[in-house]
Amino acid sequence: MAIRKILTEQDRALRLKSRPVTQITPHILELLDDLTETMRRADGCGLAAPQVGVLRCVVVVETEPGEVYELINPEITNRQGTQRVLEGCLSIPGKQGFTVRPEQVTVRALARDGKTYEYTAHGLLAQAFCHEIDHLDGILFVDKMLPGTLHYVDPNEEK
Numbered sequence: 476m477a478i479r480k481i482l483t484e485q486d487r488a489l490r491l492k493s494r495p496v497t498q499i500t501p502h503i504l505e506l507l508d509d510l511t512e513t514m515r516r517a518d519g520c521g522l523a524a525p526q527v528g529v530l531r532c533v534v535v536v537e538t539e540p541g542e543v544y545e546l547i548n549p550e551i552t553n554r555q556g557t558q559r560v561l562e563g564c565l566s567i568p569g570k571q572g573f574t575v576r577p578e579q580v581t582v583r584a585l586a587r588d589g590k591t592y593e594y595t596a597h598g599l600l601a602q603a604f605c606h607e608i609d610h611l612d613g614i615l616f617v618d619k620m621l622p623g624t625l626h627y628v629d630p631n632e633e634k
């Protein structure tokens with residue numbers, strides 16, 4: 476496993492659409508491992524492949540320590556309710572703001588074993604799934620931020 480460099484807001488790659496994974500190769504498994512390691516090192520609760528400059532539909536999410544979701548070609552198949560949530564992003568250090576996300580989502584994705592799974596998530600996990608899946612379409616939370624809710628935090632103290 477290796478720590479990869481996390482791109483920041485100015486990087487154009489964050490605005491591009493990622494391509495679906497057609498075959499789960501050792502390269503993709505290594506990407507999953509590196510994403511998890513990089514996310515943990517940065518103290519984040521999710522990381523998408525484009526954030527490390529790889530334009531493939533792969534994300535990892537870990538809102539509860541030790542409970543890592545590895546999502547390949549994720550798709551949101553159901554959304555229910557809404558929640559107003561505070562968001563930040565490892566690619567946008569120092570900025571936070573509020574967005575409105577579904578309170579519950581169902582996500583269908585491939586896992587590293589090549590099988591398709593469905594996950595139904597609420598609250599923070601639902602928020603994290605939506606945030607990371609948005610990255611695959613080149614969308615950042617600041618695009619969805621409620622007007623007037625942007626604020627700056629010390630990136631070293633936001634945890």
Ligand code: ZN
Pocket residue numbers: 563564565566606607610
């Ligand atoms: Zn993000």
